[in-house]
Amino acid sequence: MTAPKYHLTSYGCQMNKLDSELVESKLRQRGYEPAATEAEASVVLLNTCSVRQHAEDRVWSKLGKLRIRKRSDPSLVVGVLGCMAQEHKRYLVSRMPHVDLVVGPSAFGDIDDTVEMARSRNAQIAAEREPAKTRHEVQGAGVVTVGQGVSGDLIRRDVRVRPHRSQAFVSVMRGCNMPCTYCIVPTTRGDEVSRPIVDLVEEAQRLCDDGVTEITLLGQTVNAYGRDLTGQNATLARLLRALHEIPSLRRLAFITSHPNFLNQELVDAMAELPKVARYLHLPVQSGSNAVLKAMRRGYTVERYLARLDMLRSKAPDIELHSDFIVGYPGETAADFEATVDLVNRVGFAQSYVFKYSPRPGTLAAELPDDVPDAEKERRNHVLLAAQEALTWQHNRALVGKTTEVLVEGVSKVDGRLSGRTAHHRLVHFASQDMDLVGQYVPVLVTEALAHSVVGDLLATTAAQEGAHDRSEVVHP
Ligand code: SF4
Numbered sequence: 001m002t003a004p005k006y007h008l009t010s011y012g013c014q015m016n017k018l019d020s021e022l023v024e025s026k027l028r029q030r031g032y033e034p035a036a037t038e039a040e041a042s043v044v045l046l047n048t049c050s051v052r053q054h055a056e057d058r059v060w061s062k063l064g065k066l067r068i069r070k071r072s073d074p075s076l077v078v079g080v081l082g083c084m085a086q087e088h089k090r091y092l093v094s095r096m097p098h099v100d101l102v103v104g105p106s107a108f109g110d111i112d113d114t115v116e117m118a119r120s121r122n123a124q125i126a127a128e129r130e131p132a133k134t135r136h137e138v139q140g141a142g143v144v145t146v147g148q149g150v151s152g153d154l155i156r157r158d159v160r161v162r163p164h165r166s167q168a169f170v171s172v173m174r175g176c177n178m179p180c181t182y183c184i185v186p187t188t189r190g191d192e193v194s195r196p197i198v199d200l201v202e203e204a205q206r207l208c209d210d211g212v213t214e215i216t217l218l219g220q221t222v223n224a225y226g227r228d229l230t231g232q233n234a235t236l237a238r239l240l241r242a243l244h245e246i247p248s249l250r251r252l253a254f255i256t257s258h259p260n261f262l263n264q265e266l267v268d269a270m271a272e273l274p275k276v277a278r279y280l281h282l283p284v285q286s287g288s289n290a291v292l293k294a295m296r297r298g299y300t301v302e303r304y305l306a307r308l309d310m311l312r313s314k315a316p317d318i319e320l321h322s323d324f325i326v327g328y329p330g331e332t333a334a335d336f337e338a339t340v341d342l343v344n345r346v347g348f349a350q351s352y353v354f355k356y357s358p359r360p361g362t363l364a365a366e367l368p369d370d371v372p373d374a375e376k377e378r379r380n381h382v383l384l385a386a387q388e389a390l391t392w393q394h395n396r397a398l399v400g401k402t403t404e405v406l407v408e409g410v411s412k413v414d415g416r417l418s419g420r421t422a423h424h425r426l427v428h429f430a431s432q433d434m435d436l437v438g439q440y441v442p443v444l445v446t447e448a449l450a451h452s453v454v455g456d457l458l459a460t461t462a463a464q465e466g467a468h469d470r471s472e473v474v475h476p
Contacts, residue, residue: 012049287342327376
């Protein structure tokens with residue numbers, strides 16, 4: 001009998017991509033095989049994101065196409081996983097009969113059972129996690145419970161299931177306890193739950209034994225890691241120090257941090273541990289105290305800048321990345337100008353800028369969305385232009401310097417090899433040698449582009465000399 005084939009598409013953040021790896025790992029353990037294309041799959045799964053309307057729109061559109069396919073192929077199993085499953089469960093179950101399973105992020109531990117039930121029963125199933133088990137609601141067949149459900153994090157991960165041989169993500173916590181008014185994550189992912197340090201070290205060790213040399217730790221507020229682990233003295237700084245001991249690990253990054261939890265202990269770890277990546281993603285969202293207050297971010301611009309001073313005084317080579325929302329309800333032109341000023345003052349190396357869109361179920365969605373679309377568009381454009389000018393300055397300052405690059409693969413644009421520096425900067429260089437993928441190589445930067453740099457590969461012996469070289473950092 002041929003193994004059933006699945007196709008899984010991930011939307012949204014890195015956390016979702018990692019969840020998808022965990023789901024794949026469970027399905028493969030159950031005998032499923034990945035399909036080369038969606039058309040070949042008998043199980044089509046969408047791991048969804050609710051953070052922005054655009055991400056949801058793509059899923060609704062995809063579900064429309066799958067409805068048509070299912071008319072001619074009724075045995076097809078269609079599953080909606082992740083945040084939209086959590087947020088729109090009732091709608092999906094009641095209005096989309098072609099969707100066979102609806103599984104929120106906390107019920108991935110039993111995903112293989114859920115898929116099997118959907119295939120064998122030909123019934124629509126919604127799964128959600130209760131404290132000690134996963135509850136499966138089977139439409140038309142009452143409620144049944146299968147096995148002892150565990151959240152995705154508690155699955156013993158099959159470390160072989162990952163897209164890159166030398167790089168891996170590790171989820172250190174789930175959920176978020178912060179009250180940001182615009183954000184649906186606390187609703188869809190629930191309260192913060194951190195994993196014990198010992199489990200994380202064990203998983204990281206297995207990844208490194210399987211060839212991983214760069215690990216990125218994931219959490220919605222990753223630097224709040226451990227505050228729910230009472231009595232364990234678990235902090236992100238302690239976790240970094242523990243992971244740093246793994247001999248074959250060369251780079252250790254973490255995303256995404258919240259300004260309120262950037263403390264001296266973490267700054268000291270970043271300054272002292274040479275394997276820790278030389279960038280910090282620290283979203284500020286706005287340069288206006290009035291908007292920050294309305295968003296309930298829990299800090300002021302002055303406090304944010306004071307934290308950066310603390311960081312830069314101890315670890316001046318760390319580059320800063322941020323996120324911004326423009327057009328939040330009530331954001332005035334002066335508020336927005338304050339944001340542009342802040343971007344220029346800090347000199348971020350990279351920022352993501354988003355136009356505000358209300359997410360149903362959030363506090364902000366109850367406010368009038370009073371910044372007109374055209375003005376949101378203008379602010380988005382202005383802020384992006386300010387950031388791009390800074391990014392280009394950062395890139396230009398690298399020209400003439402040698403930097404260590406972890407080679408990730410072939411650039412889609414021009415066929416050159418590309419990889420990233422310890423500062424997360426994208427570097428392209430000419431080479432046909434695919435054996436370099438996964439290796440750390442020295443590259444002399446010769447040209448700055450808007451979002452990356454171009455360079456020449458140097459003799460590999462210099463790679464060792466360049467290891468943990470922090471010389472490329474520039475603060476315009
Ligand atoms: S910190 Fe705020 S923006 Fe980030 S996930 Fe939590 S609630 Fe959302």
